[in-house]
Amino acid sequence: MEKKLSLEESRQRLTQIEDDLIRPLKSHKGLEIWVLFLLLMLTLGFYAYYLQLRDGLGVTALRDYVQWGMYISNFVFFVATSLIGMLITSVLGLLRIPWITPLTRIAETIALAFAMFAGIVIIIDMGRPDRFPYLFLHGRLQSPILWDVTVVTTYVIISLLLLFIPMIPDAAILRRRMQNSPKWQQAVYKFLSANWVAAPEQYALIKKSIRVLAILIIPTALAIHTVTSWLFASTLRVGWDSTIFGPYFVSGAFVSGVAAVIIAMYFFRTNYKLHNYITEAHFNRMGQLLVLMCFIYLYFNLNEYFVPAYKMRKAEGHHLEALFTGNWAVMFWATQLGGLVIPMLLLIFKPFRKPLPALIISIFVLVGAWFKRLLIVVPTQQHPYLPIQNVPQNFITYKPTGVEIMLTLLPMVGVLIVITIIAKLFPIVPIWETAHEQGIDESVIK
């Protein structure tokens, strides 16, 4: 913390921070085109879903062998990316790492959006989505699917609280500053500010709540991705039947999450002109964090692929051959090298942790992370536990259909819509925490 500021200086600086962070909420340059694009994609997605509802899952390429295709890969990717909220807000927050302050809300927004839509992805994959309530009405505790539904719901709720509780003081500031906004928007601010008057007791309470939630979310977040991995690991299939699937998935989750946050940071920094708040130092730190996460994930990848590859047991051997040299080889090596090893090696060097290179590398990592999930989910199913001869060709091959691709994109569009709405209604960098960090006394921030 810097030296103590005088009251006058504090007020001036606070006004400056408020101006900088609220300005993007008032200008809507380029927003129309973006919203139009999102709505167009949304319409196409809904049409695809209509087709799937009408004709059943037969409109997809999901057949006898490959039952879980792009939808489930997408689900794993969504759950994975949503874990970043826990890493930034909780792990780094509880360790009192100072530089995360401007990134917490970005991370929480990403976490909430991805977690929310993870649940929707699973409904898209269901053969009978109309029976979704049966999960609660007839739920059976021994089913990993039920564990997953439970923890994803819990995670969404805690993420929601962890996004909106730290936003209470900001909502009060917005109430004061956004007097010209529409009535409903003011009502939202009024509701979310929860009678905030910046009393010392309120500050004590809010800090305690954030702390409690930050602790609660750690086991929940670990649980959602561990349980997701158990959906696979609890079967007998080669490539899934692995004891390290939990940590393997969790470590992979942090890779895609950090990459997603870097991409969002770059976008908000340039479009919202937040160069003074999200600085090069932040990209530097996040780049370092990504290197660390890639290292951990690489370690688990080695365990997951090298150990069975050393033995090449019968069925496992077929599976690994398909990945290493067979029809999945191009995708496998592209994701392992282009989406993990090379980004990691590049990010070790400081020039690559500057904003633009970090953005480009993160895009590679994020896209690689999506395809990595596909590589975990699909190839395994093409090598059943008891292989038989003369299987129909369409059992073995898996070529996603147009409907399937559209319905994979639909939740992504949903995520972008949620992020857009949150970033247009609320400052994407927390005002009061930034002000507090700059040495402005709490009593001034009203």
Place this chain on the structure above:
Amino acid sequence: MRYAMAIDTRKCVGCGDCVVACQVENNVPIGYCRDWVVESMAGTYPKLEIEIRSERCNHCDNAPCVRCCPTGASHIVEGGIVLVTHQKCIGCGACIQSCPYDARYSHPDGYVDKCTFCNHRIAEGKDPACVSVCPTKCMYFGDLDDPNSPVSKALQDRRYKTLAPEAGTHPQIYYLL
């Protein structure tokens, strides 16, 4: 009571009548099947050996599909028959993934379907459709707890195997060798 089936791999000619009978009896949609015939070849020419097996759900004692079902649609009824209540199935596919025998499929109407041992026919005292049509009479069905049932008798004086015993599922389809 424990229903089971024994299939004589030496008598089976792989005609596929069991598959057709099942599809007709249970109204299985075209392109899907609840039972299927596997031919597995071993040896090198000219010393070749072929084993023909009519396969279906193994109605396991320790059924992974029942364990992982989130709604209880997959369940075990008296006699150890593993069934799916179509009206309760949400079509998540977890059971399909957990079955080491690949015995289940996703019905075009969204739910999961599989062999029922023709329990509607058993209730009438008949054999399952596949057993009753087999032209070589290579299939034996009945109650394992009854020493005089066809399946118990078939298992008494023949060597037999089950599929993937290492999976720990205790399958109830026996293949006579």
